[in-house]
Amino acid sequence: MLTPRHQALLMTLAGMTVGVAVFGTVLAINGNGDDDHRATDVVTSQTPSTSTPRGDGLQAESLQYTAQTFGTDRAPVTAEVPATWRAGQDGERPRFLDPTGVWQIRFDTRGSSKSPERQVSDRERSIKEQDLKVLSRDNGTLVYTYVDRVRGPRMGLSRWISTDNGDSSAIEITVGGRPQDEAALSAVLERATKSLQLPDSSSRPN
Known part of the structure; x- marks a missing residue:
């Protein structure tokens, strides 16, 4: 006990x-x-994403150019296009695309008896894309936007150039991209226009 x-x-x-x-x-x-x-500290201290916003537009000052010759052997045409854009097709209707496929420039060297002003009107009526908006249609150049079902908002600038005081059209130049690329697309179109060498070497667009 x-x-x-x-x-x-x-x-x-x-x-x-x-x-x-x-x-x-x-x-x-x-x-x-x-x-x-x-x-919790590990999760909240992760480095934030630094990806570039998709809305950024093509920068005109970043482009470099190179001369490209196309058309036919009997009627060659030369113009300067962005150096990194590669030929998707050649001949009388060549097209040059950037590596991402977002931007392009194309030419139609076949010519037409229609004046540039008539070409602008005909092209405007022929575009069947969604939400088409014509921004300008001056001096043989049609500037427009639309919505592509796959790629979303797009912009086009089409110019017809005459070598006989506007009676007919010798060549068409069209550049394409997105609305936020407008300044760069305009620069590409102007560079192609000013550097254009047509079969008649004495004729250059004004």
């Missing part, structure tokens, strides 16, 4: 055991909380 002294000793030991267990439990809980806090 336990004496009062022995009973007091056992109760003291039991109290110490419970205290150690509770302390261990608190440490375990605090340890799990620290792990969660560290995991």
